[in-house]
Amino acid sequence: MVDLTGLSALEGLLPYEVDGAVLSAVSYGAITSIMPFRGQKTAVNVRLKADGGAALPRIGRVSGPVAKRLIWAGRGQYLLLDLRRGAAFDTTPDPAFDELAALSDQTSAWVVMRLEGARAQEVLARLCPLDLRAGVFKRGHVARTELAHMAVILWRRPKGFEIMVVRSVAQVAMRRLSGAMDSVAAQAVLGEIS
Amino acid sequence: MRLKCPLCGDRDAREFHYRGAAKLMERPEAGAGEAAFYDYVYLRENPVGANSELWFHELGCRAWLCVSRDVSSHEILSVELADAVKRGQA
Amino acid sequence: MSRLAKGGLIARDRPVRFRFDGRELTGFEGDTLASALLAHDVRLVGRSFKYHRPRGILCAGSEEPNALVKIGEGGASTPNIRATTQEIYQGLIAHSQNRFPSLRFDLMAVNDLMAPFFSAGFYYKTFMWPAAFWERFYEPMIRRAAGLGALSGAPDLARYDKGFAYCDLLIIGAGPAGLMAALAAGRAGLDVLVADEDFEAGGRLNSETLELDGAPARDWLTTTLAELSSMENVRLMTRTTVTGAYDGGIYGAVERVSHHLGDAPDAVPLEVFWRITARRVILASGAIERPIAFADNDRPGIMMASAVRSYVNRFAVAPGRDVSIFTNNDEGLRTARDLVAAGIGVVAVIDTRADVAADDEFLHLRGAEVIATKGRLGLREITVRASEQTRGQTRGQIQRIKTDCLVVSGGWNPSVHLSCHLGARPVWREDIAAFIAARGAVPGMVVAGAACGEMSAGAALGSGLAAAKTVMAALGGKVARLRAPKAGEEGVKISAFWHVRGGKGRAWLDFSNDVTVKDVALAHRENFRSVEHMKRYTTLGMAPDQGKLANMGALAVMADLTGRSVPETGTTTFRPPYTPVSMGVLGAHGRGVDFAPVRRVPSHELARELGAEMVEAGLWMRPAWYPRAGESHWRQSCDREALMVRQRVGISDVTSLGKIDVQGPDAAVFLDRVYANMISTLKVGRVRYAVMLREDGMVLDDGTVARFGARHFVVTTTTAAAGEVLRHLDFCAQVLWPDLDVMFTSVTEQWAQFAVAGPKSRELMSALCDAEITDEAFAFMGCGEVRLGSLVARLFRISFSGERAYEIAVPAEYGDGLVRLLDQEAARLGGGWYGMEALNVLRLEKGYVTHAELDGRVTADDVGLGAMVSAKKDCVGKVMSQREGLVCAERLQLVGLKPAGASKQLLGGAHLFNLGDEPVRQNDQGHITSQCFSPHLGHPIAQAMVLRGRSRIGETVRMVDHLREVQTLCEICSPVFIDPDGGRLRG
DSSP states (O other): OOOOOOOTTTTTTTTTEEEEEEEEEEOEEEEEEEOOTTHHHHHHHHHHHHTTTTOHHHHHHHHSSEEEEEEEEEETTTTEEESSSSSOOSOOOOOOHHHEEEEOOOTTTEEEEESSSSTTHHTTTTTTOOOOOOSSBBBEEEEEEETTTTTEEEEEEEEEEEEEEEHHHHHHHHHHHHHHHHHHHHHHHHHHOO | OOETTTEEEEEEEGGEEEEEEGGGGOOOOOOGHHHHHHHHHOOOOOOOEEEEEEEEEHHHTOOOOEEETTTTOEEEEEEEEEEHHHHHHH | OOOOOSSOOEEEEEEEEEETTTTEEEEEETOOOHHHHTTTTTTOOOOOOOTOOOEEEOOOOOSSSSSEEESSGGGEEEEEEETTTTTTOTTTTEOOOSSOOOOOGGGGGHHHTTTGGGGGGGHHHHHSSTTIHHHHHHIHHHHSOOOOOOSSOOOOOOEEEEEEEEEEEEOOSEEEEHHHHHHHHTTTTEEEEOOOSSSSGGGGGGGGGGGEEEEHHHHHHHHHHHHHHTTTTTEEOSSSSEEEEETTTTEEEEOOOSSSSOOOOOTOOOEEEEEEEEEEEEEEOOOEEEBBBBBBSSTTTEEHHHHHHHIIIIBBBSOEEEEEEESTTTTHHHHHHHHHTOEEEEEEEEESOOSSOOOSSSSSETEEEEEEEEEESSOOEEEEESSSOOBOOOOOOEEEEESSEEEOOOOEEEOOOGGGGOOOOOOEEEEHHHHHHTTTTTEEEEEOOOGTTOOSSHHHHHHHHHHHHHHHHHTTTOOOOOOOOOOOOOOBBBOOOOBBBOOSOBBBEETTTTEEEEHHHHHHHOOOSSHHEEEETTTTSSSTTTTTHHHHHHHHHHHHEEEEEEEOOOOOOSSSOOSSHHHHHHTTTGGGGGEEEEEEOOTHHHHTTOOEEEEEEEEEEEEOOOOTTTTHHHHHHHHHHHHHHHHHOOEEEEESSSEEEETTTHHHHHHHHHHHOOOOOOOOOOOOEEEETTTTTTEEEEEEEEEEEETTEEEOOOOOTTTHHHHHHHHHHIOOOOTTOOOOEEEETEEEEEESSSSTHHHHHHHHHHSSOOOSHHHHOOOEEEEETTEEEEEEOOOOOSEEEEEEEEEEHHHHHHHHHHHHOOOOOOOEEEOOHHHHHHHHHTTTOOOOHHHHSTTTTTTTTTGOOOOOOOTTTTHHHSSSSSSSSSSSSEEEEEEOOOOOOOOTOOOOTTTTTOOGGEEEEEEEEEEEEETTTTTTEEEEEETTGGTTTTOOOEEETTTTTTEEEEEEEOOOOOOOTHHHHOO
16 A cells, blocks of 8 residues: 655745745645535535634635635635645535535645745735735735736735745746845845945 | 726736627527527627727636726726626526 | 036045046046036047937936947946936946947048938938848848947846836826925825936936025925935835836836946846836926027037036036027026036027027127037037127127037926827927926826926926825825925026027937938928828937937927927827836846746656656646657657557656536536537546537537536646636636536646556556556546545546556645656556657557647537537537538548658648649648657658548648658548557557
């Protein structure tokens, strides 16, 4: 019997730090896509709460505690981010849930990075066309948008952002983010000299 | 150019994919015949002023949008979810 | 030295050494290259574009047409930098341009003597015949002679960046109007971004000797800048030029981050391109002073009045010793007063206006004109003619005046450019003889200050405040109690005067492109009278400065000639960018590996270790072949890999194929409507090959549909069409049939998927999985879940090679683990990896199609899949696929080809002809879509689209590749070259 070991797409590449910004990897144990069928949102919420979680968030919002976070991930779609390993719903099919929502395991599909620090927003603004100003994109807000031509999901945390990219481009996204960090940090040093 | 997605809010045009005239929403019934489909697939009005168009928020929420846009001034007059518009018609 | 003993905004305690054309010079921090050169009496700085006329510094800002230089050396050099905006730094190296062998002695100056041949339109008249001369002689000659600076030819070593910025209010220009607006909006709490192209905020306040509220304007400026920089909600970006206005409140801007630094750290970008989105904009871009056209008005030493005040007041440089002034407005006298105050001699003020009060401080010649100048490499003398009888002169009187600097002021042109980028035209204001921005020209934009004709500092401050109030009224901000400071001066009194008539010699309008009054007159004579025609015929306004100085004068000349007014004559179109933008910064984030994101397959790491060659497939990088010891040509590897699959077992990474999870009560109904064949009858645990059509009846994509539950399917797409198919499904679900209850999401990234193909594939799979893989559990086209230890994997018995084959999928994070296990197990069975090349060979031998065949012009029937279009239901594209032209006999149909003569070469893209027919388009019988060498058969094979192909099996045709000049006789055959009855496939 074989026993395969998992490998992170960013194995050994993070954290990366410059003055004012840190990029690190976040490992969620399970990521599940939840797409409620027509008229089943309330029933889905009941099931989620029975499981000890929060209800589905509103459009563009995050809900639930850090350990069991729910994020809005687009039209009719939510992602449940569970810190526990192997907690993806659809690997242990729940017949009751089957009627309520389309579930699919996305644990391997997404790679999550955390960008924090005083210049995190400035760094992200080099690559991402979203209006990231704190008064507009607030804590608890989540957006599906673009980062250097890659589809991303990002949301604001107390000291920065979490950024989800698909696995195949994770290293590219990391390289672009660290490049932007270098550029912004170097420019900030210039600003202080002059 | 920017579009105000009903789900995501005001976003840069680079997140969207342009498909064409909103006439594409009115697919003929299967039995409508070749002429009806020919009209549906190929024939378009080209008015000055407000045009109804289909856009796809591909690098965002993946909603198809019905956009009313003035092609003379480039002003965006309205943006609605295509499925809501379609169901409203039915 | 012409550096004044005191004054200016330069740091005299910080000397800066630099080189110009090899000469070592010293300036101060705060100097531009232009001011530092003038401080050393360097007046000659360049040669003109066409006639190679000696040229000096004319302006003090980004509108400078003459003083373009090359900064730096080798790959780090940048040509055509304006000396008037380039700050000097320690070790700066600058070179003049467009001269050979030297700036003072330029061989190409012979062009100036031949000027009669080079007048407007000479390209169109001169290089007409013989036609053969164009490519070999004329064009190379013109290209050698044209242009100013030269590129180094080496890769650009500089780093460029770009970014996205948002604000409530973007203020363009940090002069009095812009700063006043920023102060008001900043205090009101708006999120404000102020951009100014200069390295010092303040605009004209830095260059004028003004008082505000009874104190030097500099005091107000210092206080205001300090307050603005203390505000969290205000960002002041200097060295930042807003270059264009676009739809939706978007503005492009270039921030020059390190052009002024000699030794910036490596990570510092040279420039950053900003895409600014603003809810409201105040355009406070000021105005540009315009010249007056008179004979030989382009000599070094002739300068704009506003520039001279900048050099004297801001940079503490005397532009000459005996300065004369030629003006049609009050700026001439203002300049004279500033010069005298700085201790510089003013020899005469030549005023075109006869009816102004005489200023007795100077020799004030009213109603007079400059009609000639002397001094080839620098001005020495001017000739003045009295056009009116005024005190001290009689009409027609001529006098010569010795002068080394002639200051010119023809009035001001408001910088309306950005207000016109969305197509609006500026409007004429007679009192200032200038165009100003039209109200409402750009949605959300308010124009303030000189840009809207408020020419005095006091009026500009007031208009900046008013603009801020307008913005706050619209955005709902709270207006702070604020008063604009009072300025003493009055508006500029001007009497329009554009060019001196009756002078001998050429009078320049466009210094950049060497266009004179005569050229415009010629355009008029030859009937290029519309301004847009005149512009293109003469090339006026088409140089790097885009006519900032030239256009108005030329319009006025044309208006004169046609007898129309200036507003009737109209302006040419203003287009972005406002000032030239480097290609480097536009290409920021798009160079080399950053051009597009690269998607990596799970076997990437192992493929690299095995030395595989990679090939692009969409954004993916996929292994193309895996060379082994002794293989020096890709064909050797490819042949080995293909035979290995036919004989033993091969493994291949197919992760990049699109995978879409489809679920819901209406999933089956939905798939029936989007696929041509019937999906709803598919049993759970089974897979079906399926074809999708576009609504016009052509094939969109093909793939497989696997059913995992009554309401759960997983469909695959080709690698290249994955994005397009998902978009199409979204379109069908949301736009066509939103009543269907179906959900789908891409799972391409979730699953690492590998093909395991060949007679020993079952053995390999059984070794891998916990339980043995039997033909009962996994018959051909079966699917299901299997366990690999603690892992649940998906297994599909599908084949793209014609051999017994499986595809196994595990969550992508276990991909690398599975890859290494597969490698080991395959090797044990005498197998191994095969890449894209072998994959292509295998599918061609079996007669399967890819997007080389499904090129958007074929129906399902054309490629032999007509039977798949179900007659029992509607689907996207069904009705249109049955159109007469798509079902007629005269279609190109998919067939196989094999060589039938001495030549064995089959080439993709080559065309086919009947034997005996001339190989011309009219006789075309079709073309080859894909080809390969089949190691299994021992000869090349191909797929081709051939007219009525299926009815011509056995016929011989001639392949002609016109480009590679190859001809091959081929036999038309079935596209299925191996195992036509599918015995190997089903096992």
